[in-house]
Amino acid sequence: MLNYKAIEIFTNEDARYQGKPVADAVIDSLRNLKIAARCIVTRGIAGCYENGEVATGRVEVLSFNLPIRISIVLPAAETERVLAELDPLVGDGIIALHDLTVVSHKAASTFFPRQLTVRDVMTVNPARVTAESLASEAARLLLSSIFTGLPVVDARDRPVGVVTQGDLIAKGGLPLRLGLLAESEQDEKEAVMATLARKRVREIMTAPAMTIPENRLLTDAVDAMMTKQLKRLPVVDKEGRLVGILSRLDIFRTVMREAPDWDAFRAQKIEVNNLRTVKDILRRDTRTVSPDTTIDQVIQTVDGNDMQCVAVVDDRGTLIGTIADSDLLHAFKPDPEGVRALFARLSRPSGKDLAYRLAGTTARAVMRTDVSAVRETMAIGEAIRLMTEQRLKRLPVVDETGRFQGMISRDSLLRTGFSQPGPRT
Structure with a gap:
C-alpha cells in the first residue's frame, strides 16, 4: 500500500485567479511542479453557495456559475508543497484534505505533453535570406547562429527553400563544416x-521548402522531421508567411523543460511504463582508436564517421578520451601550414597524402580527456538534459x-527516442 493524500477544491465557474479560471x-500550477500528481476537474449540474445563490442546469436563467470540483491525488510527501501553491x-471556494490508501500507481512516460503546438516550442523570428542573397551572406549568418x-x-516572406551547411559544402564551395x-x-x-x-x-x-503551420501539434512536427529526415522545419502562419523555425534543439529544450524527474517517480514506488x-538508442557502430593511433589514421576515421568524432580507448576498452575534428584543428593551430593541410584533408579525404606531416603525432596528444560520458541505464x-545544457x-x-x-x-535521440514504444512484457 502507498501513502497518498487527496486534495479537493470546491469552487465555481466564476472564480478567477489573475483573470484565469481557478x-x-x-492545473498550470501542478504541471509546473512536475510531481506525481493527477488532477480531475468536474462541473456540477446544480448547486448552491454560502451567499444564498443557487445554480441549476434545469432552468436556463439559473444555469450560470455552476459548481466546480477539482480533485487532486498525490503522494503524501508532496502535500505541504502543493497546498502552499494552491491556497x-x-x-x-473550499480546500479539503483527506488520507488516501493507494494500491498501485502506474504512469506512462512521454517526452513532452501531447497538447503542445509548434507555436509553443519554435524559435520565433529566425534569421532568413532571399533567393538573390549571396551564399556568403548565408554562411555568415550561420556562423553566428x-x-x-x-x-x-520570397518578397512576401513566404518560405521557398532552405539553405543548409550541406548545401554550402556540396554546391556553394564551402570547403569544411x-x-x-x-x-x-x-x-x-x-x-x-x-x-x-x-x-x-x-x-x-534545397527547394521547395517543407513547412509546418504554427498551430499544428508538436507530435505532428516530430513525425514529419523523422519521416523526411529533416533537422529543422520553417514554421508559417495561416497566410504562409515565415513566423519561426523548429529545430531539434527546440524540441530537446522542450523535453528538458516539460519532462518530470522519472527517476524520482520510481523512487516513490511509482511504476513508470515505457521509460x-x-x-535503447545506443549506436554501437561508433569507431574507436587507441591512444597510440597516429593522427593521419585518426583523420581517416573521423572522415568515415558521420558523428565526426571517435572514442579513444585503452587495451581493456575503457574510455579515456574523445577526438572530434575541432580537437584536431586546435592541435595544429600553431602551425599555419598544418592547419591548411588539415583543412584540405578533412574536407577532401581523397586528396594528397599528408602522412609525412601527421604520422608523428598520436591520439594521446590531441584527445579530449574531460569527457562527459553516461551510463547505459540513464x-x-x-x-537530453545533459546534451542540451552543454x-x-x-x-x-x-x-x-x-x-x-x-x-x-541528436539524430538518434529524435529518431528512436520519440518513436512510440510498444508495450513491455
Whole structure:
C-alpha cells in the first residue's frame, strides 16, 4: 500500500485567479511542479453557495456559475508543497484534505505533453535570406547562429527553400563544416567567403521548402522531421508567411523543460511504463582508436564517421578520451601550414597524402580527456538534459566498469527516442 493524500477544491465557474479560471490556474500550477500528481476537474449540474445563490442546469436563467470540483491525488510527501501553491489561487471556494490508501500507481512516460503546438516550442523570428542573397551572406549568418540551416523567403516572406551547411559544402564551395570554419584564422574565413560570394542562394538552396503551420501539434512536427529526415522545419502562419523555425534543439529544450524527474517517480514506488534508457538508442557502430593511433589514421576515421568524432580507448576498452575534428584543428593551430593541410584533408579525404606531416603525432596528444560520458541505464530524458545544457551533439556511453559501448547523437535521440514504444512484457 502507498501513502497518498487527496486534495479537493470546491469552487465555481466564476472564480478567477489573475483573470484565469481557478481550475486552469490549479492545473498550470501542478504541471509546473512536475510531481506525481493527477488532477480531475468536474462541473456540477446544480448547486448552491454560502451567499444564498443557487445554480441549476434545469432552468436556463439559473444555469450560470455552476459548481466546480477539482480533485487532486498525490503522494503524501508532496502535500505541504502543493497546498502552499494552491491556497493563493482559491479566493472563492473550499480546500479539503483527506488520507488516501493507494494500491498501485502506474504512469506512462512521454517526452513532452501531447497538447503542445509548434507555436509553443519554435524559435520565433529566425534569421532568413532571399533567393538573390549571396551564399556568403548565408554562411555568415550561420556562423553566428546555433543552427546549421536558414529559411529562404520570397518578397512576401513566404518560405521557398532552405539553405543548409550541406548545401554550402556540396554546391556553394564551402570547403569544411561551419564549426571548423569558425575556429579558423580570419584570412582563412575571408578566403572561403570570397569563394562563396560567387554564387547566389537560389543556385545552392534545397527547394521547395517543407513547412509546418504554427498551430499544428508538436507530435505532428516530430513525425514529419523523422519521416523526411529533416533537422529543422520553417514554421508559417495561416497566410504562409515565415513566423519561426523548429529545430531539434527546440524540441530537446522542450523535453528538458516539460519532462518530470522519472527517476524520482520510481523512487516513490511509482511504476513508470515505457521509460526508455540510453541503451535503447545506443549506436554501437561508433569507431574507436587507441591512444597510440597516429593522427593521419585518426583523420581517416573521423572522415568515415558521420558523428565526426571517435572514442579513444585503452587495451581493456575503457574510455579515456574523445577526438572530434575541432580537437584536431586546435592541435595544429600553431602551425599555419598544418592547419591548411588539415583543412584540405578533412574536407577532401581523397586528396594528397599528408602522412609525412601527421604520422608523428598520436591520439594521446590531441584527445579530449574531460569527457562527459553516461551510463547505459540513464533515462533518455536525462541524456537530453545533459546534451542540451552543454550543447553537445554526441555523447559517449559506458557500462558500469567504464568500458566504451557506443555513442548517442541528436539524430538518434529524435529518431528512436520519440518513436512510440510498444508495450513491455
